[in-house]
Amino acid sequence: MAATTTVPSASPISGSRSFLRRLCDGDEIARLITFLFAASVVLVTLLLILELWHSSALARHKFGLQFFFTRVWDPIAEQFGALPFIYGTLVTATTALVLAVPLGIGAAIFLAELAPARLSDGLEFFIDLLAAVPSVIYGLLGMFIVVPLMRDYVQPGLKNTMGFLPLFSGPAYGVGFLTAGIVLAIMVIPYIISVSREVLMSVPRDQREAALSLGATRWESTWKVVVPFARTGILGSIFLALARALGETMAVTRVIGNTPTISASLLSPGYSIAAVIANEFTEATGDLHLQALIELGLVLFLLTFLLNGLARLLIVVTSQRGGGTALA
Amino acid sequence: MSTRLRWRKFVSGLMLTLTGVCALVAVSVLFFILGYLVYHGGRSINWDFFTKLPAPVGESGGGMANAIVGSAKLLLLASLLGVPIGFLGAIYLAEFSGSRVAFVVRYAADLLNGVPSIVIGIFAYALVVLPFKHFSTLAGGFALGLMMIPITLRGTEDFLLAVPRALREAAMALGASKWKTIATVIVPAAYRGILTAVLLAFARVAGETAPLLFTALGNRFWSPGWNQPTASLPVAIFNYAVAPYEDWHRQAWAGGLVLLALILVINIVARAILARGVAVPRA
Numbered sequence: 001m002a003a004t005t006t007v008p009s010a011s012p013i014s015g016s017r018s019f020l021r022r023l024c025d026g027d028e029i030a031r032l033i034t035f036l037f038a039a040s041v042v043l044v045t046l047l048l049i050l051e052l053w054h055s056s057a058l059a060r061h062k063f064g065l066q067f068f069f070t071r072v073w074d075p076i077a078e079q080f081g082a083l084p085f086i087y088g089t090l091v092t093a094t095t096a097l098v099l100a101v102p103l104g105i106g107a108a109i110f111l112a113e114l115a116p117a118r119l120s121d122g123l124e125f126f127i128d129l130l131a132a133v134p135s136v137i138y139g140l141l142g143m144f145i146v147v148p149l150m151r152d153y154v155q156p157g158l159k160n161t162m163g164f165l166p167l168f169s170g171p172a173y174g175v176g177f178l179t180a181g182i183v184l185a186i187m188v189i190p191y192i193i194s195v196s197r198e199v200l201m202s203v204p205r206d207q208r209e210a211a212l213s214l215g216a217t218r219w220e221s222t223w224k225v226v227v228p229f230a231r232t233g234i235l236g237s238i239f240l241a242l243a244r245a246l247g248e249t250m251a252v253t254r255v256i257g258n259t260p261t262i263s264a265s266l267l268s269p270g271y272s273i274a275a276v277i278a279n280e281f282t283e284a285t286g287d288l289h290l291q292a293l294i295e296l297g298l299v300l301f302l303l304t305f306l307l308n309g310l311a312r313l314l315i316v317v318t319s320q321r322g323g324g325t326a327l328a
Numbered sequence: 329m330s331t332r333l334r335w336r337k338f339v340s341g342l343m344l345t346l347t348g349v350c351a352l353v354a355v356s357v358l359f360f361i362l363g364y365l366v367y368h369g370g371r372s373i374n375w376d377f378f379t380k381l382p383a384p385v386g387e388s389g390g391g392m393a394n395a396i397v398g399s400a401k402l403l404l405l406a407s408l409l410g411v412p413i414g415f416l417g418a419i420y421l422a423e424f425s426g427s428r429v430a431f432v433v434r435y436a437a438d439l440l441n442g443v444p445s446i447v448i449g450i451f452a453y454a455l456v457v458l459p460f461k462h463f464s465t466l467a468g469g470f471a472l473g474l475m476m477i478p479i480t481l482r483g484t485e486d487f488l489l490a491v492p493r494a495l496r497e498a499a500m501a502l503g504a505s506k507w508k509t510i511a512t513v514i515v516p517a518a519y520r521g522i523l524t525a526v527l528l529a530f531a532r533v534a535g536e537t538a539p540l541l542f543t544a545l546g547n548r549f550w551s552p553g554w555n556q557p558t559a560s561l562p563v564a565i566f567n568y569a570v571a572p573y574e575d576w577h578r579q580a581w582a583g584g585l586v587l588l589a590l591i592l593v594i595n596i597v598a599r600a601i602l603a604r605g606v607a608v609p610r611a
Contacts, residue, residue: 019379027505027507029507030424030507030510031420034417034420038417038420038429038433041433041440041478045436045439048440048448052451055454059557102350105350106350107350107351107355109347110347112350113347114344117581118499127355129358130361131360132590133533133561136537136584137365137535137588138550138582139569140581141364141365142571142603168549180393189354217340219340219343221343247445249446250566254569266434277446278541281453281541282545293450300446301444303442305443312538
């Protein structure tokens with residue numbers, strides 16, 4: 001939809017002369033230069049994919065699909081399996097979403113439906129700032145606040161009340177899947193709020209008014225009409241948050257415990273893909289070790305690629321549907 | 329009937345209150361983070377932090393002067409790479425390209441934007457560190473610059489497209505060539521928005537740690553030139569936080585405060601610029 005306003009150029013009777021003239025105007029030069037820069041974006045992206053693929057060839061050939069189903073990670077014996085890392089990444093991201101989605105969508109509903117416009121815009125400003133806080137700072141706060149809090153209060157509390165569930169068994173170390181999930185939840189909530197609020201506000205006003213005029217309470221009109229209308233967009237925001245949570249490195253590395261274990265307990269320490277790359281990349285013991293780490297990077301890339309694509313599709317679908325009839 | 333109505337009203341009130349509580353919790357987290365950082369960082373920050381090198385291991389005192397300078401150098405390199413490509417690429421997308429090429433470029437930019445930052449680090453390692461056989465400022469700046477490209481590009485493009493058509497047509501009707509129209513009419517009309525996009529991209533990469541871990545690496549001394557490992561503020565915070573020394577924790581908090589202040593100030597300035605703007609969309 002590039003709003004091109006191409007003024008019809010001189011008739012193509014003397015094509016080469018008009019090209020020369022346009023060259024003298026500088027238009028063709030400007031076009032060429034900017035094209036080179038735009039093309040470099042595509043090239044760099046392709047190069048990135050190629051490089052990841054190429055640099056992990058050794059590991060891909062040696063382990064094949066087995067890479068994804070082996071739970072041994074032993075640099076000395078040159079045995080590399082990605083399962084504990086994939087498991088840790090998925091578990092922490094899921095935990096984060098379970099905590100962040102209700103809170104984020106609740107807050108978005110408040111901002112879009114209830115809060116007066118000024119308050120809503122003001123809070124949105126703060127939430128955008130929250131989204132800008134760098135992850136290394138969340139790591140710092142996670143290490144010095146969340147971990148001690150978990151170790152001394154939350155995890156013993158969970159064990160005392162729900163310790164019979166395998167989900168909350170084992171010793172309370174402070175670090176672990178649950179702690180990483182909580183820190184990730186704090187990090188992704190701003191994204192969920194921001195996008196969901198935007199989508200909710202684009203729901204046409206007549207939808208709300210129709211529901212209210214039929215006798216629905218305010219909550220019923222919100223929950224049964226507005227939210228379903230914005231459903232796909234909200235889902236998009238959740239996928240976006242999930243992609244963020246999967247790729248997050250610095251904060252997770254500091255609170256997950258960095259032990260490649262697979263355990264049903266959320267209190268157990270674990271490891272995530274991004275964390276193992278961060279910890280071992282510069283100290284890789286050999287080519288195979290390095291390439292196995294790069295293959296992990298490739299896996300991470302593909303995961304986030306799929307989720308981001310899905311998220312964008314959902315957001316586009318909703319905004320097109322909402323945009324056509326929007327009055328408010 | 330009326331009990332049911334009362335029940336429905338009760339549920340409505342309850343749930344709406346709950347959404348308010350959600351918003352309150354989410355926002356109070358920000359104030360908590362800010363407050364905690366300001367409290368701990370403020371207690372530990374001093375003049376030495378800005379002017380001294382890290383003290384030898386085991387001694388207390390010292391600062392992060394080398395990390396601050398290192399971050400500045402990295403961000404300079406990143407801007408030199410990210411801003412021209414993002415800006416000129418966006419001009420091509422908004423003014424010259426057909427819709428098919430634009431789709432491909434946009435898609436690539438969005439893809440690049442979604443790549444986890446640690447993967448960007450791997451890429452920069454393979455592309456710059458390995459051939460030069462050196463962890464270096466150059467490699468770190470390259471990694472951060474890559475991350476700036478998509479943010480600058482998409483932001484700039486949005487604001488260029490928002491420039492009213494009438495302005496373009498007026499310029500062309502006066503006989504200006506296309507590039508002249510772009511340079512003298514369209515870009516000046518959108519400059520606030522473009523500046524905002526660039527500032528937001530800058531703020532985003534200023535706090536990035538993961539791409540620097542195996543490109544710029546880290547350094548406890550000054551890093552001369554551009555081809556040596558260099559310290560940077562985020563990596564220094566990251567490393568100091570796990571050190572077993574109380575004094576290093578103190579410095580990590582101080583570093584966190586400086587970094588956060590920088591990023592929040594840039595964000596607020598960017599938004600303020602935009603708020604005073606003209607016919608531009610919200611980013």
